[in-house]
Amino acid sequence: MVIISKRLKRIADKILPDSKLADIGSDHALLPTYLAQKNQIQLAIAGEVNKGPYEAAKKQVENSNLQHKIKVRLGNGLEVLDKEEVDTIVIAGMGGGLITNILNQPFDYTGVNRLVLQPNVAEDKVRRWCIENQWKLIEEDILEEDRKIYEILVAERSEEAYEFNQQIFANVMHRLDCNIQLTRKLKILMGPHLINRPTAVFIKKWNMEIAKREKVIEQLSQSNLEEAVQKKHEFSLEVEQLKEVLKCLQRDKQ
Structure with a gap:
């Protein structure tokens, strides 16, 4: 079993059983390898834009004998994916601005029902993108590892996203006895x-x-x-x- 960081383990916990996963910016394909070894996913696409990490990811998959389950592709962001090929997209370990740039690429999200996003900075940009693009912000997680603090955002595609998100924001600190009106x-x-x-x-x-x-x-x-x-x-x-x-x-x- 491949060994992964606490951060990647927390991200892996957000992936639903039998998912068809895209890991964009996969870097050694550690996350899809871990999930495939646990039989938690049907298949995975590991996407990398740079040749070095792409070759490292291919080697990881080959050494793990998972070529039948994980496809490693070289390309920019979501362009490595075909229509309705996956139902879950992970983009982790990069800035929030870059993550939103990737999410804004011309792409048909048909069939994609879950996003797991882990920005290293500018988490608010990623939240705003989800809210403005009909994704329900269903979960947020935070952890510390090696003196760095990471946030993980989970969003689901839904026609009721606007109402759901409005309610989530309306209920912030509602249960607390605080006279604070947050913007x-x-x-x-x-x-x-x-x-x-x-x-x-x-x-x-x-x-x-x-x-x-x-x-x-x-x-x-x-x-x-x-x-x-x-x-x-x-x-x-x-x-x-x-x-x-x-x-x-x-x-x-x-």
């Missing part, structure tokens, strides 16, 4: 599911993010330019609200 921007930034079920890792991440923003505010304070003053004001308001949210969440967990 939709902040809900998308932090993640509605993660806010409602805060973990120690989530709290740690946002304490770190507050510290980063406070450094930016300190730098902006050194400029009298109108743009800098405006940005300082925006960051200060965001930091104030983030602190209020964390204070409320931590009080609720006591």
Whole structure:
């Protein structure tokens, strides 16, 4: 059995049994190999845009004798897939901007019913893409590994996506005794599911993010330019609200 990281194991847990999987940016094909060895998937397409990782993925599949179950293809993003070939797409381990660029490629999503997305940064861009493109944001997960914090977003295709997502965002912090009116921007930034079920890792991440923003505010304070003053004001308001949210969440967990 191939050994995979805690991050990839958590992603693997989001793949439904008997899925037809596309792993875009597969990098050594570790995820599809692991899932195939567990007999959790029917088949997998491992896509790579660069020749080096493509060859490494082919070698991994061959060494595991899984050529009958995993096809490794060289190409840019979703162009490696044929129509209705898979029902689940994983895009993990890259920036949120790049993930949304891949998702925006000309592609017929017919037959695809699940997305498992793990951006390294700019998670809010990925959330916004799901919301704006008729995907229900059904789950969010967060974990720490090797001093890095990762978020995993799971979305499903649905005609009721708009109503579902509206309800999810409307219910953020609804159960808590907090007099905080979060902006939709902040809900998308932090993640509605993660806010409602805060973990120690989530709290740690946002304490770190507050510290980063406070450094930016300190730098902006050194400029009298109108743009800098405006940005300082925006960051200060965001930091104030983030602190209020964390204070409320931590009080609720006591």
